[in-house]
Amino acid sequence: MNKLHIGHLEDIDEKGSRTFKVQDTEIAVFKLSDGSLHAVENRCPHKGGKLSEGMVCGTAVHCPLHDWKIDLRSGKVHEPDDGCLNTYPTEVDGNSGEIYITIAG
Amino acid sequence: MSTTKKLVLVGNGMAGIRTIEHILKLAPHAYEITVFGAEPHPNYNRIMLSSVLAGGTSIEDIVINDWSWYEDNGIQVYPGDPIVRMDTKRKEVVSRNGVRATYDELIMATGSQAFILPLPGADKEGVIGFRDIKDCETMMAASQTYRKAAVIGGGLLGLEAARGLLNLGMDVTVIHINGHLMDRNLDLPAGLMLQRELEEQGMKFLLNKHTEEITGKHRVKAIRFTDQTVLETDLVVMAVGIRPQVELARQAGLDVSRGVIVDDYMNTSIPGISAVGECAEHRGIAYGLVAPLYEQGMVLAKRLAGAATEGYEGSVTSTKLKVSGVDVFSAGQFKDSADTRSIRIQDDVDGIYKKMVLKDGKLVGAVLFGDTTDGASLFSLIKSGENISGRERAILLGVPSDSGSGSGPSIAERMASMPDDEIVCGCNGVTKASIGDAVLNKGCNTLGAIKSCTKASASCGGCKPIVESLLVHYAGDAVGEQVKEGICGCTSYDRDEIVAQIKEMGLKTVKEVMNVLGWNEPEGCSKCRPSLNYYLGMIWPAEYEDERVSKFTNERYHANIQKDGTYSVIPRIYGGVTSPAELMKIAAVAEKYDVPMVKFTGGQRLDLLGVQKENLPKIWEELDMPSGFGYGKALRTVKTCVGNTFCRFGTQDSIEMGIRLEKKLDKMVAPAKVKLAVSGCPRNCAEATIKDLGVVAIDGAWELHVGGNGGVKVRAAELLCTVKTDAEVEEWTYAYLQYYRENARWNERTAAWIERVGLDHVKKALEDRDVRLALVERLELTLGRTVDPWKEIIENDKLRKNFTPLADAQPTTH
Numbered sequence: 079m080n081k082l083h084i085g086h087l088e089d090i091d092e093k094g095s096r097t098f099k100v101q102d103t104e105i106a107v108f109k110l111s112d113g114s115l116h117a118v119e120n121r122c123p124h125k126g127g128k129l130s131e132g133m134v135c136g137t138a139v140h141c142p143l144h145d146w147k148i149d150l151r152s153g154k155v156h157e158p159d160d161g162c163l164n165t166y167p168t169e170v171d172g173n174s175g176e177i178y179i180t181i182a183g
Numbered sequence: 184m185s186t187t188k189k190l191v192l193v194g195n196g197m198a199g200i201r202t203i204e205h206i207l208k209l210a211p212h213a214y215e216i217t218v219f220g221a222e223p224h225p226n227y228n229r230i231m232l233s234s235v236l237a238g239g240t241s242i243e244d245i246v247i248n249d250w251s252w253y254e255d256n257g258i259q260v261y262p263g264d265p266i267v268r269m270d271t272k273r274k275e276v277v278s279r280n281g282v283r284a285t286y287d288e289l290i291m292a293t294g295s296q297a298f299i300l301p302l303p304g305a306d307k308e309g310v311i312g313f314r315d316i317k318d319c320e321t322m323m324a325a326s327q328t329y330r331k332a333a334v335i336g337g338g339l340l341g342l343e344a345a346r347g348l349l350n351l352g353m354d355v356t357v358i359h360i361n362g363h364l365m366d367r368n369l370d371l372p373a374g375l376m377l378q379r380e381l382e383e384q385g386m387k388f389l390l391n392k393h394t395e396e397i398t399g400k401h402r403v404k405a406i407r408f409t410d411q412t413v414l415e416t417d418l419v420v421m422a423v424g425i426r427p428q429v430e431l432a433r434q435a436g437l438d439v440s441r442g443v444i445v446d447d448y449m450n451t452s453i454p455g456i457s458a459v460g461e462c463a464e465h466r467g468i469a470y471g472l473v474a475p476l477y478e479q480g481m482v483l484a485k486r487l488a489g490a491a492t493e494g495y496e497g498s499v500t501s502t503k504l505k506v507s508g509v510d511v512f513s514a515g516q517f518k519d520s521a522d523t524r525s526i527r528i529q530d531d532v533d534g535i536y537k538k539m540v541l542k543d544g545k546l547v548g549a550v551l552f553g554d555t556t557d558g559a560s561l562f563s564l565i566k567s568g569e570n571i572s573g574r575e576r577a578i579l580l581g582v583p584s585d586s587g588s589g590s591g592p593s594i595a596e597r598m599a600s601m602p603d604d605e606i607v608c609g610c611n612g613v614t615k616a617s618i619g620d621a622v623l624n625k626g627c628n629t630l631g632a633i634k635s636c637t638k639a640s641a642s643c644g645g646c647k648p649i650v651e652s653l654l655v656h657y658a659g660d661a662v663g664e665q666v667k668e669g670i671c672g673c674t675s676y677d678r679d680e681i682v683a684q685i686k687e688m689g690l691k692t693v694k695e696v697m698n699v700l701g702w703n704e705p706e707g708c709s710k711c712r713p714s715l716n717y718y719l720g721m722i723w724p725a726e727y728e729d730e731r732v733s734k735f736t737n738e739r740y741h742a743n744i745q746k747d748g749t750y751s752v753i754p755r756i757y758g759g760v761t762s763p764a765e766l767m768k769i770a771a772v773a774e775k776y777d778v779p780m781v782k783f784t785g786g787q788r789l790d791l792l793g794v795q796k797e798n799l800p801k802i803w804e805e806l807d808m809p810s811g812f813g814y815g816k817a818l819r820t821v822k823t824c825v826g827n828t829f830c831r832f833g834t835q836d837s838i839e840m841g842i843r844l845e846k847k848l849d850k851m852v853a854p855a856k857v858k859l860a861v862s863g864c865p866r867n868c869a870e871a872t873i874k875d876l877g878v879v880a881i882d883g884a885w886e887l888h889v890g891g892n893g894g895v896k897v898r899a900a901e902l903l904c905t906v907k908t909d910a911e912v913e914e915w916t917y918a919y920l921q922y923y924r925e926n927a928r929w930n931e932r933t934a935a936w937i938e939r940v941g942l943d944h945v946k947k948a949l950e951d952r953d954v955r956l957a958l959v960e961r962l963e964l965t966l967g968r969t970v971d972p973w974k975e976i977i978e979n980d981k982l983r984k985n986f987t988p989l990a991d992a993q994p995t996t997h
Contacts, residue, residue, distance in 0.1 A: 085989040091981075093732040098989040107989075111706065128748040131736040133709045140709035142736040142744050144241070147708075159243065160250045 080181045087175040090115070093134040100181055105166060106130035107177070108150050110137060115168045116150040117179050123161030187215045188287035190487070191276055193266045193431070195220025197229060198460025198476040199292030200248055201612050205484030207256055213488060216258045217284050219276070221293075223263035224316055225249050230473060230610060232319050236347025238895045242316055247611075269435035271453050288487060291432055291443055291451065291458040295425040295471065300335065304397030310419045313344040322420065326351035329417030333357075333406055335394055337364040339502060341422035342377075345386055348420070350895060356387040356414060358394060358406070360423075368502045368513040372529055373536050373552045380509050380534065389414065427462045427469050442469035447494035449483040459483050465495060472500050477612035481604055501562045503555065512558035515548035515565045516540055523547065526575050539579050544572040559649050563597065566605075598649075598656040607653065608646045611638035618650060622657035629662070630654060670928075671710035673702045678928045682718055691723065693733050709735070714929030717816070717854060721924055724965040737814035740986070741972040742799055745792070750799055752791040753813030754806050755849065758823045758842035758861075759787025765808070772805050784813065786820030786858065797987045803973040809849065810973045816930070817852045818859070821845035822870070826863030826880070835880030837863035840909065844878075844916060850969035851962070854927040854936075857920065872900045875933040876919060878912055881905075885912045889919060889945070890937030898934040901942045903949075918955035921962040922948055 082100065090096050090109040097106045097120055106120040106129055116137075120130050127143035138147050138156060147156040153165040169178045190206075192199045195218050203216060224246070231245040253260045261282055268277040275285045297312020299305055309325065311318050322344070325332070330353060334345045337359030348355045357364075363374030364381075378388060393409040397419060405415045427442035438444045438452035442464030449457045449465075460476045461469065470476060475498035485492035501514030517540055519525055527538040533553065539561070540548035545568055549561045557578075564571060564578070571578060603616040621627040621636045630651055634640055640647045654662055669675040676684070681700065690696045693715045697707055707715070712733040720727045737743050742750035754769070769789055773781050779793035788811055794802060803810075812818060821844050824830070826837030841861040851857070860871035861878040871877025873893035877900050879886045884907050891900025903919065906912055922945065927936040937945060949955055976982045 080994060083993045089984065089989060091732075091985065094985060096985070096989045098991065125746070127746075128744075131740070131744055131748070133712065133735065134706075134732065135708050135712065136704060136706040143746065144243070145709055157249070157251060 081169075082179050082181060084177050084179050087115075087170060087177060089177075095130040095134070095139075097128075097130045103164075104128075105179070107168065107179070108134060108139065110134065110150070115170065115177060117166040117168050118148070118150060118153055119164040121163065122146055122148070123155060123163055124159065187212060189285060190214035190216045190288045190290070191284050191286040192216065192218045192290045192292060193269075193276065194290075194292035194294055194460070194462070195222065195226055195260065195262060196292060196294045196460065197226065197247070197473060197612075198294070198480055199290055200226040201477055202290060202292070202459055202480035202484045202487075203258070204248075205481055206488050209484060209488035209490050214288070216256075217286075218253070218258055218260045219264055219266045219278055219282075219284075220260070220262050221265035222315055222317075225253070225260075225262070227316070228610065229315070232313070232316070233343035233347055235316075235319050236322060236344070237350050242319075266431060269431060271435050271456065274455065287455065289456045290483070291437075291456065291462055292460045293428040293431060293462045295427045295461040295469075297421060298424040298426045299421050300394065300423055302394055302397055304399065304403070305421075307397055307399050307403045308401055309399075309403040309417060310397060310421065313340055313420050313422050314425070318420075319347075322348060322418070323351060325418045326353050330354055331356075331416045332418040332420065333414060333416040334420045334422055335406075336422035336424070337361070337388070337390070338367060338422065338424075339365060340425075341420070342381070342386075344420045344422050346381075346384075348418075349385055353418070354387075355385075356389060356416070358389045358392050358408075358414070360391070360393060362391055364388070364390075365511070365513075368517070368550075369511065369552075370518060370538065370550055372527075373511065373513075373538070373550050376531070376534060376536055376552050377509060377511060425461065425471050427464065429462060432458070432462070440464055440467075447482075447496065448486050448492070449479055449495065457483055457487070466497055468497065470498065470500065472502070472609075473612070474498060474606055474609035475500060477606050477609070480612070481606075481614070499562075499566055501558065501565075503558060510551070510553060510555040512551040512555040512561075513549065514558070514562045515546075516542075517548040517550045526579055528579065537579055539575060541571075541575060544570045546571055546578075556648075559646055563601075563649070567597070567600075594652050595656065598652050607649050608637075608639040613637045613639035615653060618653045619657050622654060628654070628658050670714055671708055673697075673704045673707050673711050674700060676700060678714075678718075681715070682722065685718060685722055691719070691727065693719065693730055707733075713738075717852070717929045720852065721965075724961070724968065738816070740796065740799065741810055741812075741814060741976065742794070742796075743814040747793075748796070749793045750796055751813070752794055752799065752802055752806075753784060753788050753811035754808035755811040755845075756788045756808075757845045757849075758821055758838050760823075760838060760842065768806060768808075772802055775805070776802055784820075787822050788813070788820060800973075800977050800983050800986050804977050809971050812850065815852065816855050817850070818845070818848045818857050820858055821848075822858070822860040822874070824862050824864075824868035826861075830863060832866060833863035833880070834882045835863050835885065837861040837869065837878075837880060840878060840880075840885075840912065841869075843909075844913070847913070847917070847966070848920070849966075850971065851920070851924075851966060853920070853924050854929050855932045857923075857933070859916075873897065874900060875923075876900075876916055878916070883907070885909075887912065887915050887919070890933050890942065892932060892934035896934065898938070901937070903942070903946065914955055914959060915949070917962050918949055918958040919945070921958040924962070924965075925958075 084098055092109055095106045095108040104120040105117050107117040109115055120128055122141040124146045125143055127141040129139050131142045132139040137151055138149050140147050146159050153163045155161040167180045226248040228245045228247050234240040264278045264280045266276045267279050277283050297314040311321050332348045332353040332355045334341045334357045337357050345355045345357045363371050364378050395409045396407045397403055398405045403419050405413050407413050429439045432443045433439045442462055443451055443458040445458050445463045445465050449459050451458050459479045479495050482492050482495040499515055503512050523540050523542045525540045529536050535553035538550040546564045601615050605615050607615055617637050621633050627633045627636050640650045696715050716730050716733040731739055773791055776798050778791045782790045784790045821841045823837045823841030827833030857875045859876050860869040860874045862869040862871045863880050867879055871879050872888050873891040877888040884905050886905045887903045888900035889903045892898040923933055
């Protein structure tokens with residue numbers, strides 16, 4: 079288990095996202111309108127679209143390429159499509175606002 | 184030990200899965216089901232492939248049973264893994280990937296394959312059939328690189344393929360062995376009318392032509408005919424017919440003729456093995472249309488579920504073709520013979536042809552061209568075999584014969600006497616009984632509710648009149664109001680209601696609209712959010728704060744996202760007029776940032792393609808040019824010809840006019856993209872009559888054409904007005920565009936909008952000068968508040984940060 083520092087709460091807009099790389103994997107971290115953070119692999123299971131560029135609605139993001147809808151909490155693709163992507167636990171330091179992410183392995 | 188039997192379905196297509204659906208309904212737990220399919224897709228509607236090709240429908244849209252359906256019903260499915268061997272003694276099948284499955288009952292539903300003519304050169308690259316998603320994808324890919332396509336076969340399938348290729352922008356020639364098109368479904372007059380219509384749409388035909396050879400080195404280059412003429416082409420689509428896929432059945436020792444031979448209960452020659460669909464041959468006929476396949480599926484499902492069935496007795500088939508405004512219908516025995524009489528109407532002016540073929544007072548066949556609304560009722564008369572003596576003319580002329588005159592059964596009687604298992608919707612295999620079930624047991628009391636519950640009339644819509652009659656038959660007075668559809672799944676309000684309520688209640692943000700109007704999804708979806716954002720900005724130009732997070736990617740990052748996640752940059756070049764200095768600046772930026780491609784767009788500008796997102800703000804900064812909005816639902820280009828500045832034919836200064844309009848309308852957002860053009864004389868080199876608004880100079884005046892489109896659906900613009908002065912051109916242009924902004928649905932181009940409301944409506948709305956001036960004033964208020972989006976991002980760090988990745992993640996000490 080690796081815990082990595084990725085940035086600060088203010089780096090990410092509400093209903094927005096930012097990206098970063100860990101080795102060869104690009105990860106997008108989203109901030110929902112309730113302020114919660116969710117990190118997922120930045121690759122739509124459909125055609126590899128960058129989810130970081132998509133529109134955030136509630137707890138889901140719409141892929142910008144073909145409008146697949148993905149739940150940011152579970153990484154599961156909404157029906158009628160099907161699929162799943164990796165999610166990563168995030169943590170925010172209550173005092174400093176620094177964001178940490180845990181990568182398995 | 185479980186008592187459930189094992190059922191294996193070989194073939195994951197429409198006929199086989201339809202059978203499984205019925206079995207699940209009739210005997211939910213009778214079988215443990217395993218499905219093998221050659222294609223990597225879930226069961227999809229093959230009939231709709233032509234719609235995918237024609238644009239507007241995606242492959243996802245035509246899936247009938249998605250993966251979760253298999254999962255929910257406990258079906259083990261092996262997509263992309265065809266069965267290669269069958270051992271009928273051990274009752275076992277083996278797939279290409281080595282999966283073995285034993286069975287108690289096996290259903291062969293391997294369908295058919297496109298018949299590829301055994302010509303020399305038929306194996307060259309670029310020679311395909313039109314049968315599955317892969318063929319569709321091949322055609323779409325070919326249209327990106329190549330221009331010329333040839334379709335061999337002028338039947339239903341060939342014409343659908345040709346229409347799709349035409350929509351993909353290819354130059355299409357259809358080659359047909361006979362003297363008129365669709366000769367297996369249409370008689371000569373209808374065939375000629377169809378040809379005339381399709382020729383007007385740009386399709387070319389070579390009739391009475393026999394192909395001899397396909398030539399080319401590696402890829403197809405040309406087709407040579409037996410008369411030694413040659414047609415150059417980059418793609419050949421063979422649509423000469425289909426062949427039942429019977430190799431596997433033959434190897435397994437089943438009796439096979441053209442298809443796998445089955446009896447009236449779909450039994451093959453070996454017990455425990457049934458066949459259904461296009462691979463099966465029943466009483467000498469292998470069907471290729473969906474309705475018979477579904478009828479067979481129903482019989483087989485009943486037998487396997489242990490329900491009573493009278494067996495399958497063959498089908499009377501009908502054909503419906505709809506390609507870009509041409510409606511054709513044919514059914515039964517449509518050709519004249521010694522023992523038939525026919526009655527027909529031919530109207531070449533309106534392009535309408537109707538023919539009924541009668542035998543012993545009964546309707547045995549029909550052909551309809553141009554107006555096919557009576558198709559469903561004629562087809563049902565053919566199937567019922569009732570005597571229509573004395574009513575022939577009334578039926579042909581469409582005069583309702585059930586108005587109480589007592590001649591023949593009324594619609595109500597016909598609905599009542601229709602057998603329960605008669606298939607009403609051929610596309611989706613919905614029977615009369617399932618419509619009855621939806622109405623009586625599932626609370627459906629509108630056409631819309633039946634449609635979403637059973638899928639009846641959800642595809643081609645041809646059976647809508649019968650579904651409506653059945654609704655009345657079952658529901659009587661309980662028939663409800665047609666439920667209208669909202670702008671998306673989050674609401675039942677349509678565009679006009681939403682706009683009216685925003686105005687009435689003074690709603691000012693996207694969130695407020697959703698809260699007040701009771702959205703199902705608290706934060707909406709990717710369809711309603713951008714539309715609400717547009718409507719709010721249009722209604723409250725002076726105060727609404729554009730909501731960035733409710734815009735599609737392209738409009739949030741002010742660049743066009745490409746499939747690999749890179750973006751493109753199109754700076755504004757007013758009227759297509761640039762300068763050496765500007766070109767050098769663009770060239771320098773492109774070199775510095777290693778831009779993979781620099782391309783002229785169709786709208787007289789330059790596109791820098793393949794730009795990394797993080798370089799966008801730097802490139803904009805260094806270009807120091809305004810955004811061309813090449814990504815937005817906004818004013819794109821104003822294309823101009825040279826006009827009287829240089830051209831010897833020019834009657835007016837089109838360049839000056841184009842630049843003037845583009846400078847004024849720069850940064851104008853709209854329901855959809857807006858393209859303008861100005862031509863300096865009626866030769867119209869700027870192609871102004873396929874634009875959202877096109878200005879064409881004539882001697883001493885200007886013509887304004889509106890509602891044109893040169894994209895997916897080509898539509899010629901219609902003349903809005905002719906004006907004398909430059910000032911009038913501006914006044915009408917701005918008033919027209921503002922009227923469009925205020926009245927069209929989000930994502931509706933002017934062509935679709937005018938098609939919907941009618942040009943006369945727009946003309947009437949703009950005829951009063953005071954109204955025009957008020958519209959212009961409102962547009963100016965909006966335009967006065969716009970800022971250049973690129974500049975805004977360059978100067979604002981909070982916006983700019985979103986273009987760069989976060990710094991590399993750092994391991995913590997922990």
